Amino acid sequence: MESLLQYLVVSIALFAIGVYGIVSKRNALRILFSIEIIANSAVLNLVVFSKFLPMVNITGQTFALITIAVLAAEAAAGLALILVAYRIHKDIDVFEMKELQG
Amino acid sequence: MADISFLILTVMAVSSAILALESKEIVYGAISLMSMLMSMAGFFILLDAPFVAMFQIIVYVGAVAVLILFTVILVKREKWIKTEVSGLRAAGILSGLILAFSFGLLLLQSNLGLIYANEKDSSFVDIGIQLISEYWLVLEVLALLLSASLIGALTLAKLEKEN
Numbered sequence: 001m002e003s004l005l006q007y008l009v010v011s012i013a014l015f016a017i018g019v020y021g022i023v024s025k026r027n028a029l030r031i032l033f034s035i036e037i038i039a040n041s042a043v044l045n046l047v048v049f050s051k052f053l054p055m056v057n058i059t060g061q062t063f064a065l066i067t068i069a070v071l072a073a074e075a076a077a078g079l080a081l082i083l084v085a086y087r088i089h090k091d092i093d094v095f096e097m098k099e100l101q102g
Numbered sequence: 103m104a105d106i107s108f109l110i111l112t113v114m115a116v117s118s119a120i121l122a123l124e125s126k127e128i129v130y131g132a133i134s135l136m137s138m139l140m141s142m143a144g145f146f147i148l149l150d151a152p153f154v155a156m157f158q159i160i161v162y163v164g165a166v167a168v169l170i171l172f173t174v175i176l177v178k179r180e181k182w183i184k185t186e187v188s189g190l191r192a193a194g195i196l197s198g199l200i201l202a203f204s205f206g207l208l209l210l211q212s213n214l215g216l217i218y219a220n221e222k223d224s225s226f227v228d229i230g231i232q233l234i235s236e237y238w239l240v241l242e243v244l245a246l247l248l249s250a251s252l253i254g255a256l257t258l259a260k261l262e263k264e265n
Binding site for chain 1: 105112115116119122123131132135139145146148149151153161165169170176178191193194195199201205209215216217219222223224225229237240244247248255259
């Protein structure tokens, strides 16, 4: 019998891995990877709570679809930004991008 | 049966998520990110949401992961592997562990472990009905957002040539 807790544990583990990546990585592509991992743990949470509600309720799955579409738009914009930064700096190290800090 | 596939999917998701961040070559990282997204689709099938799983495979593994792979190929190999700051790594591990432990304690103290799945199946036909009856405005805004982000990505990619 599957319980709600085991899926939430998986979601927490993925979230923690994503936070570790965002804090510790310097490569902009790796930071984008960790954002994708965190977002996927959120989508997993939506689908899990949609399944484990007492009544049959499909709103969580609808919201998961919407979230996946928004994430696709985010990935396209982020990758284009990384390409532009690479063209200007010849590097995607986020520690080197300091123009906006003044 | 469901427990065994849940275990396999968990091991696959967590290990490929770690590998996506820790592999030396970033191309292998992108490929293991793809495998992590595939195991997410497996979770959705286990959770009785086949439509979301198909959407995940088409949009993520089909479109986003290929986009990431192309960007990885266009960008030069990372050359600061040796100059990685070790203090950053310790801070990252510490923050991840703190988050995991605090949320884990919170979950263990709650009674969420007593909730079991309901047996009745939800039909994915209801997703379409709900999307066009209740959330039609969200659908329209989503289409606008997707086209705006694609046009923005194209404009950003063309930006350099004019200077």
